[in-house]
Amino acid sequence: MPQLTNGVLVLIASPGDAVEERAAVREALVDWNITRGRRERVALLPWLFERHAVAKVGDRPQAIINAQAVDKADVVVAFFDSRLGTATEVDVSGTAEEINRAADLGKPVHVYFSEEPLPRDVDGEQLEALRAFQAEMEQRGLMGRYADPADLVGQVVRAIELDIEDAGWADPSSPSTAEAGADLVWRHIHGREPKGFDKRGKMQYRTTANDLVVTNDGSVPAEELTFEIVAVGPTHFAFPEPPDGPVTVHPRSSLSWTLIPTPSWGASGSTVEIRASWTENGEPKQAIRTITLESG
Numbered sequence: 001m002p003q004l005t006n007g008v009l010v011l012i013a014s015p016g017d018a019v020e021e022r023a024a025v026r027e028a029l030v031d032w033n034i035t036r037g038r039r040e041r042v043a044l045l046p047w048l049f050e051r052h053a054v055a056k057v058g059d060r061p062q063a064i065i066n067a068q069a070v071d072k073a074d075v076v077v078a079f080f081d082s083r084l085g086t087a088t089e090v091d092v093s094g095t096a097e098e099i100n101r102a103a104d105l106g107k108p109v110h111v112y113f114s115e116e117p118l119p120r121d122v123d124g125e126q127l128e129a130l131r132a133f134q135a136e137m138e139q140r141g142l143m144g145r146y147a148d149p150a151d152l153v154g155q156v157v158r159a160i161e162l163d164i165e166d167a168g169w170a171d172p173s174s175p176s177t178a179e180a181g182a183d184l185v186w187r188h189i190h191g192r193e194p195k196g197f198d199k200r201g202k203m204q205y206r207t208t209a210n211d212l213v214v215t216n217d218g219s220v221p222a223e224e225l226t227f228e229i230v231a232v233g234p235t236h237f238a239f240p241e242p243p244d245g246p247v248t249v250h251p252r253s254s255l256s257w258t259l260i261p262t263p264s265w266g267a268s269g270s271t272v273e274i275r276a277s278w279t280e281n282g283e284p285k286q287a288i289r290t291i292t293l294e295s296g
Contacts (some may be wrong), residue, residue: 005043006169010160011073012048013098015085018114020191020209022048024149025077025156028215031185032157035217041171042164047073062088062097069098075163076102077156079112079146082122084130092133099137108166110159111137112144112152119193149189150213150254157217158252182285183218184225184249186274188259188293211256212293214276216249222285223248225278232271232290249278259293 012025029044037043047069056064070076078099085093091100102109113134118127137143144159146152164170191209198204212229216222224246249255270293277286 003038003041005037005041006171007043007045008074008160008164008169009045009047009072011069011076011098011102012046013076013078013095015080015083015093015095017083018079018081020189021079021081021114021146021149021152022050023191024153024187024189025079027187028153028157028185029160031187032160032217035183035185040164042169044160060089062090062094065094066098066101070101071105073102073107074167074169075160076107076109077112077159078109079114079144079152080130080134081114081116082118082130083126084133092129096133108159108163110144110156111141112146112155114152115145115147148211148256149191149209150211150215150256153213154215154252154254157215181218182216182220182222182249182251182278182280184222184276184278184287184289185215185217186276186289186291187213187215188291189213189256190293210259212259213254213256214249215254216251219251220280221248221250222278222280225249225276227274227276230273230275232273246278 010029012022014022026046026048029046033043049065049069052069053065054068058064059067076098078095080095085095088094088097091097099109099111113130134143144152144155146155189209189211190207192205192207195204195206214225214227225248226246247255272291272293274289274291275286276289277284279285
């Protein structure tokens with residue numbers, strides 16, 4: 001039956017080059033609402049500029065965003081890939097202004113910097129400015145570093161769960177995390193970037209990520225994990241198997257496997273069932289999850 005929940009508005013802040021990370025974090029927060037939110041009686045509400053900003057005149061653009069998002073947010077999550085962003089009238093970039101304003105208002109702010117390989121077309125001036133900003137931020141608190149979007153997602157979820165605990169936003173009568181066991185969430189992370197126009201003037205893209213990711217949002221390890229992927233309809237991927245047999249997914253951590261496109265790559269996405277088996281404290285567990293694998 002319906003129940004009352006506490007809505008936690010999470011501002012996802014980043015420069016425009018972190019498209020893949022923005023999508024992955026948003027999807028993870030939405031998934032958390034299904035896997036944990038009802039039990040905790042908390043709903044995470046991700047706010048992204050490209051989805052939720054409302055056009056308005058009367059002030060500078062960043063000030064309008066501040067009023068719509070920063071000032072109303074309960075938590076701010078910010079991350080940087082290889083760019084700092086465009087300077088505003090107040091700060092070195094819009095994302096930096098959002099971070100500093102939220103911190104001044106006493107809101108929880110979590111900041112992460114990418115350790116992924118730099119793109120070939122990296123902007124040297126932007127990278128230099130980002131490194132200077134990172135050095136400044138590291139004097140103000142503990143910054144996070146991430147190796148890929150899945151790594152970032154795991155860290156963001158842990159951070160927000162700590163905020164929920166510290167602020168007392170969860171229902172104290174809800175089951176404790178210790179009782180939750182392992183909680184496996186599966187998703188497909190697909191990213192691409194433009195690589196130039198072909199002879200007919202059509203933009204071409206290169207794939208930057210094509211991974212099947214499982215995250216353990218629970219409190220105990222999922223041991224001896226194996227899984228089978230069964231296509232529901234047409235298939236456009238060669239599916240992976242866990243390397244070297246069964247694996248363990250520890251609490252608040254992720255594992256990923258690369259999906260290999262088949263010759264029909266570029267067709268509509270494939271819907272698949274993931275049939276997983278694992279053990280928790282020696283007790284066998286099974287689950288079936290249906291997800292859509294994005295193509296393009």
